[in-house]
Amino acid sequence: MRTQVVIVGAGPAGLLLGRLLEQRGIETLILERRSAEYVLGRIRAGVLEHGTRGLLNAAGVGARMEQEGLPHDGVALCFDGEQHRFDFHDLVGREVMVYGQTEVTRDLMDARAASGAATVYEAEDVAPRDFDGDRPRVSYRKDGVTHEVACDFIAGCDGFHGVCRQSPPASAVSSFERVYPFGWLGVLVDQPPVSPELIYANHARGFALCSMRSPTRSRYYLQCDAGTNVNTWSDERFWDELRRRLPSAAADALRTGPSLEKSIAPLRSFVAEPLRFGRLFLAGDAAHIVPPTGAKGLNLAVSDVAYLAEAFGEYYAERSEAGIDAYSARALRRVWKAERFSWWMTTMLHRFPEASAFDRRMQRAEFDYLSGSRAASQAMAENYTGLPM
Numbered sequence: 001m002r003t004q005v006v007i008v009g010a011g012p013a014g015l016l017l018g019r020l021l022e023q024r025g026i027e028t029l030i031l032e033r034r035s036a037e038y039v040l041g042r043i044r045a046g047v048l049e050h051g052t053r054g055l056l057n058a059a060g061v062g063a064r065m066e067q068e069g070l071p072h073d074g075v076a077l078c079f080d081g082e083q084h085r086f087d088f089h090d091l092v093g094r095e096v097m098v099y100g101q102t103e104v105t106r107d108l109m110d111a112r113a114a115s116g117a118a119t120v121y122e123a124e125d126v127a128p129r130d131f132d133g134d135r136p137r138v139s140y141r142k143d144g145v146t147h148e149v150a151c152d153f154i155a156g157c158d159g160f161h162g163v164c165r166q167s168p169p170a171s172a173v174s175s176f177e178r179v180y181p182f183g184w185l186g187v188l189v190d191q192p193p194v195s196p197e198l199i200y201a202n203h204a205r206g207f208a209l210c211s212m213r214s215p216t217r218s219r220y221y222l223q224c225d226a227g228t229n230v231n232t233w234s235d236e237r238f239w240d241e242l243r244r245r246l247p248s249a250a251a252d253a254l255r256t257g258p259s260l261e262k263s264i265a266p267l268r269s270f271v272a273e274p275l276r277f278g279r280l281f282l283a284g285d286a287a288h289i290v291p292p293t294g295a296k297g298l299n300l301a302v303s304d305v306a307y308l309a310e311a312f313g314e315y316y317a318e319r320s321e322a323g324i325d326a327y328s329a330r331a332l333r334r335v336w337k338a339e340r341f342s343w344w345m346t347t348m349l350h351r352f353p354e355a356s357a358f359d360r361r362m363q364r365a366e367f368d369y370l371s372g373s374r375a376a377s378q379a380m381a382e383n384y385t386g387l388p389m
């Protein structure tokens with residue numbers, strides 16, 4: 001078998017890259033370890049930057065997002081019950097779109113199925129090979145039979161635990177990491193959101209976030225200790241704790257119900273450098289992780305593959321390697337800015353076990369400055385709605 005680009009992973013990065021390359025007339029094969037149903041069942045991100053929305057529309061997969069998504073022109077940040085709204089329209093003239101990652105994934109899967117482009121789900125033992133030369137290959141096993149695909153390029157869109165970042169020699173990859181001493185306990189519930197906009201709360205008992213997926217489906221999070229067992233959190237315990245951490249008006253308005261999903265996500269900042277190893281390229285969570293506080297993970301996966309699609313497009317259209325040579329440095333510049341913003345939001349809004357009284361005052365001062373300064377608010381809004389791609 002032969003194709004132009006083998007994409008490893010059918011998450012948002014892999015599927016969107018496939019779509020953007022298809023628009024440029026470039027043939028791809030996607031190899032995904034899980035089933036399509038499993039990929040669609042993962043409840044993850046929900047906030048799309050202004051640029052991500054534009055890109056999905058340009059890729060021809062934005063129609064349902066425009067119909068069913070919820071444009072948001074602000075968020076609220078709270079500190080010990082005191083609430084401040086950041087008006088994105090007023091501050092930077094932009095907005096974000098609340099539309100679940102599962103829906104983005106479904107739209108991309110439907111578009112790919114309609115185009116007839118090939119995707120192999122439940123591909124086992126995917127292995128990128130010979131990517132340091134100009135004849136890379138990828139082998140995999142499906143239903144007990146081993147296959148090998150020759151290609152021009154391999155795109156590693158296989159997430160944090162994927163095989164692609166592990167494939168170059170360890171000495172060729174530099175990793176930068178911070179693991180936070182807490183996680184997010186998330187609950188999905190079929191109840192209207194407590195507020196039409198997201199509420200981020202820093203409370204003495206820990207961080208809380210009120211988010212949503214639709215006018216009738218809400219997503220709530222609580223900061224929890226690292227290593228917490230999800231089974232120790234009954235729905236009742238979750239709702240009681242959430243009420244304690246929210247400003248009283250929100251706590252009173254909260255509508256609860258049985259959780260549809262409950263899970264814990266660890267918080268980590270991570271970047272691997274570079275993003276290119278010969279003819280193997282990393283994109284999305286395969287290359288970097290942000291704590292979800294700034295809602296940047298999915299959006300970074302989108303900007304990576306937008307750059308990568310441009311680079312491959314340039315290679316095939318003009319036989320120029322300038323784009324693929326520049327990819328790693330170009331993508332990393334944006335990645336590090338999003339890492340900075342996500343780390344800053346996380347640091348300002350969470351309770352750190354080792355924090356001193358001084359550290360707590362610093363958090364309060366940060367909140368007071370941010371909510372009281374138009375310049376600081378604009379910087380926050382600029383980052384939250386998305387830096388230029």
Ligand SMILES: Cc1cc2nc3c(=O)[nH]c(=O)nc-3n(C[C@H](O)[C@H](O)[C@H](O)COP(=O)(O)OP(=O)(O)OC[C@H]3O[C@@H](n4cnc5c(N)ncnc54)[C@H](O)[C@@H]3O)c2cc1C
Pocket residue numbers: 008009010011012013014031032033034039043044045046047101123126157158159160161162163264265283284285286292294295296297298299301
């Ligand atoms: C629990 C959780 C909650 C999150 N919440 C938020 C949030 O609220 N906001 C936010 O912005 N971001 C959030 N994120 C981050 C966001 O979901 C990711 O940044 C986004 O999914 C990145 O897309 P991706 O395609 O790069 O990686 P993924 O979505 O991880 O996709 C990678 C794909 O590769 C496949 N794969 C892995 N290994 C192999 C292999 N060896 N062979 C073939 N296929 C393989 C995987 O099955 C997967 O389908 C969350 C992430 C997690 C894990």
